[in-house]
Amino acid sequence: xxxxxxxxxxxxxxxxxxxxxxxxxxxxxxxxxxxxxxxxxxxxxxxxxxxxxxxxxxxxxxxxxxxxxxxxxxxxxxxxxxxxxxxxxxxxxxxxxxxxxxxxxxxxxxxxxxxxxxxxxxxxxxxxxxxxxxxxxxxxxxxxxxxxxxxxxxxxxxxxxxxxxxxxxxxxxxxxxxxxx
Numbered sequence: 001x002x003x004x005x006x007x008x009x010x011x012x013x014x015x016x017x018x019x020x021x022x023x024x025x026x027x028x029x030x031x032x033x034x035x036x037x038x039x040x041x042x043x044x045x046x047x048x049x050x051x052x053x054x055x056x057x058x059x060x061x062x063x064x065x066x067x068x069x070x071x072x073x074x075x076x077x078x079x080x081x082x083x084x085x086x087x088x089x090x091x092x093x094x095x096x097x098x099x100x101x102x103x104x105x106x107x108x109x110x111x112x113x114x115x116x117x118x119x120x121x122x123x124x125x126x127x128x129x130x131x132x133x134x135x136x137x138x139x140x141x142x143x144x145x146x147x148x149x150x151x152x153x154x155x156x157x158x159x160x161x162x163x164x165x166x167x168x169x170x171x172x173x174x175x176x177x178x179x180x181x
Contacts, residue, residue, distance in 0.1 A: 116143060118156055118167035130156045132167065 084092070120131040128151040129136050132143050139148050146160035158165045 112144070112146070112158075112160065112165045113167055116167060118169055121151060121154065121156070121169060128152075130167075132156065 116133055118130060118132050119134070122129045122131070122136075127138060129138055130148070130151050131137075135143075137143060137148055139151055141148050143158065146158040146165060148156060149159045149164075150157045154169045156167045158167070
């Protein structure tokens, strides 16, 4: 702990001790018990309270509930204060973007080959079937607005409005790499 912090702590403790000593000296040295009284607005209760000198300064009056409040303030608007208004609901929960807007936003942010995954190419006779995003597709079908132009051994070529794209299969780990020996 730094020296300046120790000094501050000691100063606070010292001030507290001085306040305690002064309180004991000037208040007679013993704690005073707290007391109070509840009265109504009647004069007999005030007289009884005045008879007790130690509680004469403490007084809590019990007042009746006011009956002359205008009904417009009480009734007011019958709207549930916890029910959201249409304006608040629209501000807190905006409508979700349409599917085409979401696709356009995603295509502007991430490239085609990062949005779609080619997980397999299956050969059935002379026909090749590609598994893109867990869907089976063949030549001539569309994926995200792009037409599949060809399916090769390890690559699917697509013709998109923004230019040609290609998805390739990822090779197994370690195949074709030198062993390091």
